[in-house]
Amino acid sequence: MTPRRLVVSLLASAEFARAYTLTALAAVFASFLIERLTSTPTLVTILGLLAVIGAAVLMARREELSLLRFAPTSLIGFLALAIISVLWSSHRSHTVLDWLSLLGVAIVAITIGHVRDTLQTVRAIGDVLRWLLGLSLALEVLSGILLDIPFAAFGIDGNLALGGPIQGIFGTRNMLGFVCVVALITFVIEWRTQSVGRGVGVLSVALGGFLALLSASPTVVVLAAAVGVTTVALTIVRHTPPARRATVQWVLGALVAAALAFAFAQRHRIIRLLDAGSDFSTRADLWNAILDWVAGKPVTGYGWFGSWTGGEYPFQYINFQLSDHHQSALNAYFDVLLQLGVLGLALFLVLGGVATVRSWLVASVRRSVVYAWTPLLLVTLAVESMFESFTLSGAGWLLLVLCALRAGQTRSWRQNIDDAQTGAVPTLGAER
Structure with a gap:
């Protein structure tokens, strides 16, 4: 096998798709932590490389893809309008750079959407958020209880002993609350589909709920209410006879x-x-x-x-x-x-x-x-x-x-x- 075919075979493999998905999700969800520990250029480089690799994966799998279902038309239109706006922008270089960031993350998402099915995506997000939320709790305990000093490098104020608000590794309490709600939805779906064991499911939901409570984010209450009402409504529809x-x-x-x-x-x-x-x-x-x-x-x-x-x-x-x-x-x-x-x-x-x-x-x-x-x-x-x-x-x-x-x-x-x-x-x- 030639080196070129070996690379194409690797990019198109299921193992690489799983590794890419986990790496990309971890990098995007932990972007605040990466930027604080390194620098903005480092974060941009990481996300840029992930976008390039994602494009290469799509090229390697091009025979499996359908052009008609490659991406939503509204997404393409939104991205097109964003780059066209450079014509009337007051700072064109910033518009181009921010558009490239928007496009890069979109390419990563499109890649994940084509190489992983819904259940595999849920499992990957669940695995990543379990680790990131666990890391957030560990750092909050270390900062707010064991050492009783803020971790400025991580954006952690160390308010755990006071009952919050806490930020974890996500920068703000509202971002932590948002991630917790996403995690709770994902953890419950994992549990219901028996993708994880009962013990892992219970501990995951408890972790997400505990951090959501300590975030003291007012938006969490609104999000929880909206998700709860939507879940009840969807359950009713799913159990209604088709007629x-x-x-x-x-x-x-x-x-x-x-x-x-x-x-x-x-x-x-x-x-x-x-x-x-x-x-x-x-x-x-x-x-x-x-x-x-x-x-x-x-x-x-x-x-x-x-x-x-x-x-x-x-x-x-x-x-x-x-x-x-x-x-x-x-x-x-x-x-x-x-x-x-x-x-x-x-x-x-x-x-x-x-x-x-x-x-x-x-x-x-x-x-x-x-x-x-x-x-x-x-x-x-x-x-x-x-x-x-x-x-x-x-x-x-x-x-x-x-x-x-x-x-x-x-x-x-x-x-x-x-x-x-x-x-x-x-x-x-x-x-x-």
């Missing part, structure tokens, strides 16, 4: 719309109950300032920048106006609206919305509970995006692209075209 399933879906949709309207009407009381008044007040002031700036460029926005760390226009002026130093809009929807305008927000909503509907329909008819992972993750991302911009970078962006790809692979107009070309007959109901 009445459509009616139940519409009824649940109406109840969700009514609940959202009630929550908006009672938002001030809910905020007081969550003890998140000061946090929300800060966000409300920021969002009002953003809307004022959006009025200047409502269609195209000010160009893609991702995070606000570079201090470009108009972010520096917004922070100056508020006498603050925000690094994002604290809301993914407002961030997209500010940077890519109404066009970008529409593509972003289509990317997440269509994926949610597709994954929900698949999960409602297939017997295996593993299909519930995708819609539950998408609901988590949608709700979290109302309070943070995690979905536009790093682990949040990877999960969004991965879930959108997974949903498109199982229920898509492109699948029907592909099946027609290959002579296959789509039988969703039979693939349970």
Whole structure:
């Protein structure tokens, strides 16, 4: 075997796919820790190499891939608009660099989505998050109890003995809370599919729940409530006879719309109950300032920048106006609206919305509970995006692209075209 064929064989092997998936997930979820321990160029280099290797894996497996189902159209449109925005960006080099970061993580997610199935993906994320959450707890115990000193290098304040809030290796309490909710969904799916033993399942859920509680993040309560309601609704649909399933879906949709309207009407009381008044007040002031700036460029926005760390226009002026130093809009929807305008927000909503509907329909008819992972993750991302911009970078962006790809692979107009070309007959109901 020639060296070239040996490399191609290695890249296309199942063993390499598993190793790549675990390595990529660990690097993305632990990006804050990697950056703190090394440097930003080191982190960028690691993620860049993972994207290049991912592209090589896709090339090695190109005969297994279908061009029609390679990536969601809305994702391609969003990425295209983000790079086109360089034409009206105030700092074109930063736009290009942040777009490359967005593209790199998307390539990693697309690679994982094509080389691993849903259960394998759940197992990989579960394994990675068990280690990272365990490391977070160990460092918090060492910092907050055994040594009683903060670990500035890790971004840990050492508040464990005080009952929190803690950050773990994820930088902020809200990011830790978000990761814990993702972990809890993944751990429960692992447990239900018997992918892990009962002992591992119980300890994993206990670890995720304990760290979520100690994070003292007000968004965790909202995320937990949203995931809980979604789980109950999906369970009802899955156990409804097929003849009445459509009616139940519409009824649940109406109840969700009514609940959202009630929550908006009672938002001030809910905020007081969550003890998140000061946090929300800060966000409300920021969002009002953003809307004022959006009025200047409502269609195209000010160009893609991702995070606000570079201090470009108009972010520096917004922070100056508020006498603050925000690094994002604290809301993914407002961030997209500010940077890519109404066009970008529409593509972003289509990317997440269509994926949610597709994954929900698949999960409602297939017997295996593993299909519930995708819609539950998408609901988590949608709700979290109302309070943070995690979905536009790093682990949040990877999960969004991965879930959108997974949903498109199982229920898509492109699948029907592909099946027609290959002579296959789509039988969703039979693939349970």
